Amino acid sequence: MLAFIFKRLGQSIIVMLAVALISFIMFRYVGDPVASMVSQEATIADQELLRERLGLNDPFYVQFFRFIMNALQGNFGISYRLQTPVADLIMSRLPATIELALTSATIALIVGIVAGVFTALNRKSPIAAGIMAFSLIGVSLPTFLIGIGLIYIFAVELQWLPSFGRGQVVDLGWWRTGFLTETGLRSLILPAITLSLFQMTLIMRLVRAEMLEVLRQDYIKFARARGLSKRAINFSHALKNTMVPVITIAGLQLGSIITGALITETVFQWPGIGSLFLSSVAVVDVPVMAAYLIFVGFVFVIVNLIVDILYYVVDPRLRVGGSSKGH
Amino acid sequence: MSEPVLSVKDLSVVFHLRRGDFTAVNKISFDIMPGEVLGVVGESGAGKSMTGTAIMGLVDRPGEVSSTSITLNGDRIDGLDEESLRKIRGRRIGMVMQDPLTSLNPLFTVGEQLIETIRRHLPLNEKQARARAIELLADAGIPKPEDRIDAYPHQFSGGMRQRVVISLALAAEPELVIADEPTSALDVSVQAQIIKVLKRLCAERGVAVMLITHDMGVIAEAADRMIVMNKGEIVETGTVGDIIHRPKEPYTIKLIDAIPSIKEQNPRYAAAVARGDEGDAAVTDAPLVRAENLSMVFDLSPSLFSRLTGRNRKIVNAVNDVSFQIERGKTYGLVGESGSGKSTCARMMVGLLRPTDGNVLLEGTDIWNDKDAAAKRRSKIQMIFQDPYASLNPRWRVGDIIAEPMRQLGIARNNKEITEKVAYLLDRVRLDPVVMRKYPHEFSGGQRQRIAIARALSSEPEFIICDEPTSALDVSVQAQVLELMSQLQDEFGLTYLLISHNLAVVRQMADAVGVLHNGVLVESGPVEEIFSAPKADYTRMLLDAVPDIAKVA
Numbered sequence: 001m002l003a004f005i006f007k008r009l010g011q012s013i014i015v016m017l018a019v020a021l022i023s024f025i026m027f028r029y030v031g032d033p034v035a036s037m038v039s040q041e042a043t044i045a046d047q048e049l050l051r052e053r054l055g056l057n058d059p060f061y062v063q064f065f066r067f068i069m070n071a072l073q074g075n076f077g078i079s080y081r082l083q084t085p086v087a088d089l090i091m092s093r094l095p096a097t098i099e100l101a102l103t104s105a106t107i108a109l110i111v112g113i114v115a116g117v118f119t120a121l122n123r124k125s126p127i128a129a130g131i132m133a134f135s136l137i138g139v140s141l142p143t144f145l146i147g148i149g150l151i152y153i154f155a156v157e158l159q160w161l162p163s164f165g166r167g168q169v170v171d172l173g174w175w176r177t178g179f180l181t182e183t184g185l186r187s188l189i190l191p192a193i194t195l196s197l198f199q200m201t202l203i204m205r206l207v208r209a210e211m212l213e214v215l216r217q218d219y220i221k222f223a224r225a226r227g228l229s230k231r232a233i234n235f236s237h238a239l240k241n242t243m244v245p246v247i248t249i250a251g252l253q254l255g256s257i258i259t260g261a262l263i264t265e266t267v268f269q270w271p272g273i274g275s276l277f278l279s280s281v282a283v284v285d286v287p288v289m290a291a292y293l294i295f296v297g298f299v300f301v302i303v304n305l306i307v308d309i310l311y312y313v314v315d316p317r318l319r320v321g322g323s324s325k326g327h
Numbered sequence: 328m329s330e331p332v333l334s335v336k337d338l339s340v341v342f343h344l345r346r347g348d349f350t351a352v353n354k355i356s357f358d359i360m361p362g363e364v365l366g367v368v369g370e371s372g373a374g375k376s377m378t379g380t381a382i383m384g385l386v387d388r389p390g391e392v393s394s395t396s397i398t399l400n401g402d403r404i405d406g407l408d409e410e411s412l413r414k415i416r417g418r419r420i421g422m423v424m425q426d427p428l429t430s431l432n433p434l435f436t437v438g439e440q441l442i443e444t445i446r447r448h449l450p451l452n453e454k455q456a457r458a459r460a461i462e463l464l465a466d467a468g469i470p471k472p473e474d475r476i477d478a479y480p481h482q483f484s485g486g487m488r489q490r491v492v493i494s495l496a497l498a499a500e501p502e503l504v505i506a507d508e509p510t511s512a513l514d515v516s517v518q519a520q521i522i523k524v525l526k527r528l529c530a531e532r533g534v535a536v537m538l539i540t541h542d543m544g545v546i547a548e549a550a551d552r553m554i555v556m557n558k559g560e561i562v563e564t565g566t567v568g569d570i571i572h573r574p575k576e577p578y579t580i581k582l583i584d585a586i587p588s589i590k591e592q593n594p595r596y597a598a599a600v601a602r603g604d605e606g607d608a609a610v611t612d613a614p615l616v617r618a619e620n621l622s623m624v625f626d627l628s629p630s631l632f633s634r635l636t637g638r639n640r641k642i643v644n645a646v647n648d649v650s651f652q653i654e655r656g657k658t659y660g661l662v663g664e665s666g667s668g669k670s671t672c673a674r675m676m677v678g679l680l681r682p683t684d685g686n687v688l689l690e691g692t693d694i695w696n697d698k699d700a701a702a703k704r705r706s707k708i709q710m711i712f713q714d715p716y717a718s719l720n721p722r723w724r725v726g727d728i729i730a731e732p733m734r735q736l737g738i739a740r741n742n743k744e745i746t747e748k749v750a751y752l753l754d755r756v757r758l759d760p761v762v763m764r765k766y767p768h769e770f771s772g773g774q775r776q777r778i779a780i781a782r783a784l785s786s787e788p789e790f791i792i793c794d795e796p797t798s799a800l801d802v803s804v805q806a807q808v809l810e811l812m813s814q815l816q817d818e819f820g821l822t823y824l825l826i827s828h829n830l831a832v833v834r835q836m837a838d839a840v841g842v843l844h845n846g847v848l849v850e851s852g853p854v855e856e857i858f859s860a861p862k863a864d865y866t867r868m869l870l871d872a873v874p875d876i877a878k879v880a
Contacts, residue, residue, distance in 0.1 A: 218430045219429060219432040222430040222431070225385060225417065225421075225424070226416065226421075226498075227413045227414065227447060227499075228417070230409075230413075240434050315433070316434065
């Protein structure tokens with residue numbers, strides 16, 4: 001088990017180095033960093049001086065190494081636009097995005113799995129047919145349209161929930177959370193639902209399809225022939241077997257919840273990393289973009305690492321080498 | 328006479344399909360006495376499995392079960408609701424299914440599945456249930472059950488898994504066990520052990536058994552009385568000895584005649600003896616195919632690191648120094664259990680797998696020699712696979728399937744010629760040439776295997792490798808396909824390498840036989856010599872293990 005995790009960790013580091021390289025190339029070669037730093041009156045000599053001071057004349061690998069060492073210490077340079085350290089900017093926006101993503105992921109997983117199991121077990125019922133029809137909407141409608149629609153119904157017409165922002169937040173020193181205030185929670189509902197809808201329907205359809213496949217297997221028939229209760233068969237024998245493919249897709253999808261938050265955050269003016277990224281793109285704030293790229297890469301690597309470990313936990317057949325193969 | 332354990336009266340299973348009703352089981356009635364093993368035999372589609380499933384109340388929609396009555400030791404068990412049925416399944420009727428590889432849930436340990444079943448039906452706590460599970464596994468002949476109970480199904484071999492399945496079926500001391508093809512997926516030697524275990528355990532506990540199988544040999548070995556089913560109806564009922572020796576119904580007679588018996592002499596050998604030229608093997612010309620010291624090593628080491636350093640290295644000698652030769656127009660049979668390296672040999676002979684060591688010579692040239700040899704190999708050597716359902720592309724028309732080798736190898740020049748050749752080939756395999764417009768799913772298993780044979784013939788090969796060509800087919804269909812293969816051999820002067828675990832088929836078809844065991848050729852020689860006077864212990868064991876109808880007194 002430990003060896004397996006170390007192996008996966010090693011692979012993760014290689015992936016992160018590749019991401020860092022792309023990010024570095026963007027940082028270094030998309031536009032001229034010096035040109036965007038100095039004022040218009042600066043002479044060419046001044047620019048050369050700055051270039052020398054920033055180490056931009058050093059060989060490529062030296063610069064890359066420096067970039068990585070800085071990134072490891074959380075130093076991503078200074079935002080061109082806001083003139084504050086990028087790391088501080090990201091840290092101030094991170095809690096909003098993470099809280100939104102976690103809430104969405106939880107909703108997507110719980111509702112998706114429950115609805116998927118329900119529709120698989122009651123294939124013919126009108127409720128299942130209704131859920132399936134609804135799921136098509138979730139898969140096919142673009143996120144921003146759903147968000148605007150929800151705002152129109154629940155914020156404008158019914159006036160139950162706020163239409164934008166994060167509400168009041170409580171500062172815990174290192175983390176500013178919206179979970180602890182009423183307005184914070186109320187503001188979270190609409191964006192979380194919007195963000196989760198696509199993954200929710202995807203997970204649901206996947207669970208349903210896998211479940212139907214598993215229910216056809218011999219070991220389910222054999223479990224029935226052993227007189228086990230319906231509950232034990234459906235939720236212990238069948239559901240566990242659907243989990244391997246579901247974990248794969250859900251894992252990838254949860255990673256993309258972070259990136260998908262971009263649109264949702266814009267629609268709801270949610271003060272997260274996604275909206276920070278968008279406003280940075282508008283003014284070519286390269287250090288922020290580079291840091292965002294690394295952050296997203298990091299999230300995907302972590303999620304995939306967790307997925308790999310979960311495989312190992314769920315499916316004994318994948319525990320290679322660790323167990324004795326007897327005959 | 329005592330009361331029957333199971334009494335079935337007028338059981339029918341009807342499937343309501345869009346095209347109309349399909350009757351899978353038609354008003355059958357039978358009894359099973361206490362401690363009796365009742366064999367139910369028939370070809371695929373005869374409704375035998377459906378009968379077992381219907382008794383368990385496991386028929387899914389759109390199937391509909393109707394019966395006058397089904398009683399288990401006097402209690403009606405038909406028409407019960409789900410909850411009452413669940414109390415009978417496992418508790419009073421145990422079930423053993425065909426494929427031990429798929430009937431256990433791969434994600435739970437054997438112990439978890441046993442304890443779950445035991446606790447569902449018996450008032451035991453976790454610890455007592457575990458003790459009972461260990462006892463059951465020990466009874467079923469699993470060595471060191473205290474250790475093995477926490478293993479997952481994939482850590483057991485096929486035969487061991489089937490023992491686990493049998494323990495599961497017997498977990499709650501049922502009155503009846505329905506065993507649906509319990510040994511069909513297993514090797515002959517394992518098959519014999521499993522039948523023995525099942526018989527012993529049921530006899531010790533006084534459990535009645537309904538043994539469903541297509542294999543008359545298994546019935547002959549295990550059952551007391553048997554039912555022959557065809558198209559959903561019972562054709563004949565009687566004691567096993569009576570039916571095998573004195574079948575009354577034409578269908579039963581046909582079925583029994585179709586079974587190749589391992590005790591039957593090779594027909595060609597018999598003919599040769601009659602002609603008086605027994606020793607003609609020596610005068611034939613040079614062999615068409617020679618396998619010289621073939622070896623295949625698979626490196627299953629867990630990682631590149633261990634491959635380089637030699638730690639944890641896992642090397643499997645799938646085939647080890649195997650040599651044999653096949654004369655033109657003859658058939659060489661290769662027999663052995665699963666994992667013995669038969670199919671690896673076949674793949675090396677056909678050129679799909681490069682031997683680690685040794686050569687395959689076709690008319691004296693190594694098939695791996697150069698480009699020319701490879702081209703020659705492709706047209707001269709063809710293969711027929713085990714599963715005709717999987718070996719034909721379902722999205723291609725039969726005509727295109729058969730024409731593919733011709734097109735690939737540039738044998739025919741234009742479409743007209745191709746069509747003519749395909750028609751000719753279909754005619755040769757006794758199919759109507761008009762079927763070339765159809766798709767594979769429109770054919771039965773036997774017809775599909777004919778199509779596969781036609782495809783193999785289309786490159787005008789001299790040597791055809793048949794990897795278990797009939798093991799997916801019913802006995803009567805098997806007989807037809809084997810007959811066709813013999814006729815084609817005479818017509819086209821073909822040379823066969825016949826790979827099969829079915830020794831009776833090999834004895835009937837082959838001129839010479841090789842016996843593979845763990846990748847080593849333990850014995851090789853003329854077919855009658857090996858079957859009547861085997862030298863190697865392993866061959867003798869293999870021959871003894873075969874369930875055969877000729878053994879019934």
